[in-house]
Amino acid sequence: MRQFTAVVNPTAGRAAGAAALLAVARRLREAGAELETAYSGSLDHAKDLAREAGARGRVVLAVGGDGIAGGIGGALSGTGGVLGLVPAGRGNDFARALRLPSDPGELADVLLHGTPRPVDTVEVSSAVHDRAVVLGSVYAGVDALANLHANRSRLLRGAASYYAGGLRAVATWRAARYRVTVDGTEHPHTGYTVVAANSGYYGSGRAVAPDARVDDGLLDVVLIRDAPRRLFFALMNDLTTGAHVHRPQVEILRGREVRISADREIPYGADGEVDAVLPVTARVLPGALRVLYGTPRPPGTRP
Template sequence: MRQFTAVVNPTAGGSSGTAALLPLARILREAGAGLDTRYSRNLEHARELAREAGRKGQVVLAVGGDGMAGCVGGALSGTDTVLGLVPAGRGNDFARALGLPTDTAALAAVLLDGTPRAVDTIRVESATHAGVSVLGSVYAGVDAVANQHANTSKLLRGAASYYAGGLRAVAAWRPAEYRVTVDGVLHERRGYTVVAANSGYYGFGRNIAPGARLDDGVLDVVVIRHAPKRLFFTMMNELKTGAHLRRPEIEVLRGEEIRIEAERSLPYGADGEVDATLPVTVRVQPGALNVLA
């Protein structure tokens, strides 16, 4: 029977990560599994708790949103430790990409009996993220600004916070001049954003990179080039279905190493957390993480 350590973000999604864990913990313990619960003070503390549990040979459960999943999964990247996710945040996009059930009993079955799956991770190198690994995507531009607004929203939750954040960010946006180098080939583009995607989903279920696969050893690089703002709002709605890929303003590149630069200071985010500015270099790490899915 598996032994688990749950690393909990107690304020995930503006509510309580603990509330998401309690009914799941009961099912795990009734099945005979061991479960130790540890509460994180911040993301760096969460990484420390995850590594400590991994050294004990336990399955590590990341309880929270994409930021918690990314930091815990990133800390375990390149190790033999198995990761499990307990989605309890605003977006839960990496859990969505894995196809994890939202029903508690079904999720418990995955954690108890699921076979670990090897997935890729992303190595991030920048002035503020030297050697950090993340799971879903790294994005630079208007979406990073939108995510900042969503994360600081006091009145809105879930999809509403992301949509309102997007409206606010686009309204104030002016086109950026990007230099995107993919496996040594330079692409100069003017536009809204550049997304290096391991997972197709970000921003609360928006399928920005429908062709992205978690285990194919490459990153999908989605560039949204300059367009009238009214058209950008239309494309935001199309992200749910992937219909945006039919538009000429959307360009998809693929590669193993991507560097993103801009002519002005722009924020970039990774797995829902935005606390850095360009330039940034990202590299795919094939099969670096074992996750229950």
């Protein structure tokens, strides 16, 4: 029987994380599994707790949203440790890409009996992040600005906070001139954003990279070009299904390493955390992390 260490989100979502864990924990213990809970004081502390538990051969449960999932997954990347997710955040996009069930009983079944599968992780390098490792995507532009507004929202949660943040970001955005280098080839780009995606989802269920897979050893690089705001909002609506990829303003490249820079100070985010500006380099680490999950969900479909 597996032994679990649950690391609970240290942010304001701690109460939601504790509630989500409680529903799953009862089922794990009823099945005979051992479960210990660690409440971290910060994201760095959460990473330390995860490494220590993984070194003891325990399955580490990241309890919270994409920020703590990415932080703990990054800490376990390359160590041979096993990650499980108990989604309890604003977006839960990596859990969505892995097709994790929302029902506590079904999720407990995955954690108890699922086979650990290798997934890719993403190494992020910049002036702020000497070598951070995340799970989902790196994005630089109006979406990162919207994410920053959403993270600061005290009144709205989930998709509503991202929608409101997006409106605020687009209202003040002017097209940036990017230099996007994919596996050594430069692609000039003027527009709204560049997304280097390992997982197909971001922004609370938006299928930004419909064909991205977490286990193919590649990043899907989504470029959204400059367009009138009216058309941009229509394009954003298409993100719910992934239909935006058919618009001429969208280009998708693929590669193992992506460097993004711009003509001005542009924020970038990684797994829901926005705390730095360009330039940034994202490099895929193939099969670097073992995760408990079901059949991957095709991006653009709803859980």
